[in-house]
Amino acid sequence: MKKKFLAACLIMALGMQMFAGQSYAAQTTETTEEIISGEDYSYVTAPTAEEEAMDDPEYARAMGQISDDFYSEDETFVGTTNMTSPYTGGGYNHNSRFDGCTIVNGVDVSKYQKDINWAAVKASGIDFAFIRVGYRGYEKGTLAADSYFDRNMQGAIQAGVKVGIYIFSQAITEAEAIDEANYVISKAEQYRSSISMPIVLDYEYASTGSGEGGRLYNAHLSRESATAVCNAFNQKVWEAGYTPMVYANKYMLEHALNAGSLNSMVWLANYTSETTYPGEYQFWQYSSKGSVSGISGNTDVNFWYSGSTSSAGTGSSPTNSSGNWASGGKTDINVIGANADQETDESVKKMRVYN
Secondary structure, three states, rough: HHHHHHHHHHHHHHHHHHHHHEEEEOOOOOOOOEEEOOOOOOOOOOOHHHHHHHOOOOOHOOOOOOOOOHEEOOOOOOEEEEEEEOOOOOOOEOHHOOOOEEEEEEEEEEEEHHOOHHHHHOHHHHHHHHOOOOOOOOOOOOEEEOHHHHHHHHHHHOOOEEEEEEEEEEOOOHHHHHHHHHHHHHHHHHHHHEEEEEEEEOOOOOOEOOEEHHHHHHHOOOOHHHHHHHHHHHHHHHHOOOEEEEEEHHHHHHHHOOOOOOOEEEEEOOEEEOOOOOOOOOEEEEEEEEOOOOOOOOEEEEEEEOOOOOOOOOOOOEEOOOOOOOOOOOOOOOOOOOHHHHOHHHOOOOOOOOO
16 A cells, blocks of 8 residues: 555656656666756766667767768868868868968867876867767757766866867757756856856767768758757857857758858868858868877867957847847957856956957
8 A cells, every 4th residue: 555655646746747847758777867858957967888879969970970961072272371280180271261360279079088188188289179068869869968078177177278068969949959058057057167168059960870860860850940949059058158159060051050040159060171161150170080199089170260250140149139149340269157247357258249
C-alpha cells in the first residue's frame, strides 16, 4: 500500500510539472541523470561516451567527418591582404573590406581537444578562443554539458587568452533557442567579468556516418523560420548583457538563413584560401585542420577582423529601431559582461557596433 501511495504521489507531481510547462527528458547511464529544459539547469550533465557518439552533433566532425558545405574551391585573389597562417602553413587572402583591420588569430575548442596547455597556446600567437559549453542532441534534442568547459575557460583566462562561449545548437523552434541561450548564460555567469568575446549559437547540421542529418536537418525549416530561431537566441543573449553571434558555414548562410536579417555578428565557416561569401562577417573559420602548440591533434582556426567596419547584418537589432545592428561603426572588443545601461567607463564597454 505504501509503495502504491508513493507511486501515485510521484505521478501526480510529474503531471503538475508538465502542466506548468516544464519538459523533462530522462537519460539512463550507470547512474540516472536528468537533462532539464527550463530555467533550472543544474541537472544538465555530461553524457557517457556511448551517448555522446550517438547524439553529440560535434562528434562526427571531431572524428574528421566534415560536410562539403564547409568547403569552397580556391578562388582568384581579389583581396588586398595576403598572409600565411602559421597553424596550417597555407596562404589566405583577405577581402579588401578588411583593409586597415588588425587580423587576430584564434581557435575554438571542446572536450575533443582534451587537456590543453593554454600557456603554450597563447605563446604560439593565439589571442582568442571560443569554448564549447555544451550542445543539444541531434536525435534526442536534450541539452548536454561539455565536460571540459570549466577547465578550458579557467585555463584560457589564466593564460591571458580572450574567451567567448559557443553552444552547438540543434534548435528547431524559437523556444528551444531561448532555452539554449538561458543555459549558456547560466554557465557564463561565473566568468562574466572575464568574457571579452561573443556568446555564439553554432547553427549547423549534424554530421553523421551517412552524411548530414539530425533533427535540425530533418526539420526542413524555411529560411525565415531558421533565422527567427537564431534571432531568438541573440535577443536573449543581448538582454543578459553579452554580445551575440551566429556561427554558420557558407552554404548555411547563403541557402538556409536570411543572413542579412540576423540581429547579431556573423562568424563565417568556409574552408578555402579566399572566401567569396558576399555577406557580412567579422570572424572567419578558415580551417578545421590547424596545428597549434599546446593542443593535441587538429583544431579549428580562425581570423578575427578587429576594428572591422563591416556591417553585422541588417536585421532587426535588439537595440536599434532603425533595423541595423551595425551601420558603419567599429567592432572593437574590449570587455563584455556588465549590462550596457550600467556602463560608465569606456574601457568596460561591451562590444557594440556604433555609428
